[in-house]
Amino acid sequence: xxxxxxxxxxxxxxxxxxxxxxxxxxxxxxxxxxxxxxxxxxxxxxxxxxxxxxxxxxxxxxxxxxxxxxxxxxxxxxxxxxxxxxxxxxxxxxxxxxxxxxxxxxxxxxxxxxxxxxxxxxxxxxxxxxxxxxxxxxxxxxxxxxxxxxxxxxxxxxxxxxxxxxxxxxxxxxxxxxxxxxxxxxxxxxxxxxxxxxxxxxxxxxxxxxxxxxxxxxxxxxxxxxxxxxxxxxxxxxxxxxxxxxxxxxxxxxxx
Numbered sequence: 001x002x003x004x005x006x007x008x009x010x011x012x013x014x015x016x017x018x019x020x021x022x023x024x025x026x027x028x029x030x031x032x033x034x035x036x037x038x039x040x041x042x043x044x045x046x047x048x049x050x051x052x053x054x055x056x057x058x059x060x061x062x063x064x065x066x067x068x069x070x071x072x073x074x075x076x077x078x079x080x081x082x083x084x085x086x087x088x089x090x091x092x093x094x095x096x097x098x099x100x101x102x103x104x105x106x107x108x109x110x111x112x113x114x115x116x117x118x119x120x121x122x123x124x125x126x127x128x129x130x131x132x133x134x135x136x137x138x139x140x141x142x143x144x145x146x147x148x149x150x151x152x153x154x155x156x157x158x159x160x161x162x163x164x165x166x167x168x169x170x171x172x173x174x175x176x177x178x179x180x181x182x183x184x185x186x187x188x189x190x191x192x193x194x195x196x197x198x199x200x201x202x203x204x205x206x207x208x209x210x211x212x213x214x215x216x217x218x219x220x221x222x223x224x225x226x227x228x229x230x231x232x233x234x235x236x237x238x239x240x241x242x243x244x245x246x247x248x249x250x251x252x253x254x255x256x
Contacts, residue, residue, distance in 0.1 A: 031100045037108055038093055045089035049082035072138045080131040087127035092116030095180040119179055122186050126175055129190075137165045170204050171197040173211075 028035075043050075056075045095115035099106035116123075144158045174193040178184065184192070197204050 027101060034100065034108060035097075038096060038112070041109070041112060042086075042089055042093055045086040048085055049079060052078050052082050070142075073135070073142060076131070076135040076138050080128070080135065083127050083131050084124055087123040088116040088120040090127075091119040091123040091176050091180055094176040095119075098177060098180060115180055122179055122189075123176065126179070126186055126190070130172055130175075133168060137161075141165075167197060168194075170208055173204070173207065 052075075056071070056078075089112075092112035092115045096106045096108060096112050098104075099111070140161060141158075144154070144161075147154060171190075171193040174196045175189055178189050178192060182189075
């Protein structure tokens with residue numbers, strides 16, 4: 001498993017005697033450089049989304065800023081084609097990290113490329129559905145803001161929609177790992193992802209928080225307008241995908 005001549009491979013007894021958390025940190029430490037390499041591969045495919053986000057981030061603080069609601073709609077509409085480009089790459093990354101966490105061998109580039117190509121149709125279709133949902137959600141939230149909160153019914157309806165919106169976003173972290181593990185229709189993948197989110201809600205929220213932290217760091221660094229810090233922030237930003245998938249498989253590999 002380790003792939004190092006100076007370190008003995010883990011045996012079945014070693015694996016069975018360790019908790020999932022111990023195995024997570026042990027394998028994470030061994031595979032850390034491989035995760036860094038995966039980050040740089042993912043950056044290539046996420047460049048359109050990163051550039052689009054950077055442009056809109058600057059517009060947010062410019063004099064031409066036309067309002068938060070309209071800005072969100074423009075941003076999410078432009079984000080759809082950017083994330084469609086990255087969708088096959090996310091499936092490839094999911095497959096490589098799945099092998100890491102299940103103690104299976106993986107050729108970093110060849111396995112990534114093969115699985116990205118193999119799952120590209122499902123990956124792109126799901127990303128299209130997911131990003132369209134994000135855009136429609138922003139449209140609904142903008143409409144709620146325009147209507148105002150004149151009645152308790154509107155307040156309740158808005159709160160219910162926000163909870164549902166967040167819930168669907170949380171369920172997305174299970175989709176690509178499941179896609180590269182089982183031969184299921186996209187409908188079954190989405191349904192099972194929603195069920196997993198319900199069944200492991202606390203753990204799902206904890207993983208999401210761990211994944212969001214690098215994105216927050218990126219935004220703080222970007223505000224400093226330093227080229228080195230922005231590059232570092234991009235690396236931290238893409239690293240949240242690896243954190244999400246590694247945590248996902250180590251904590252819930254009995255379910256996926």
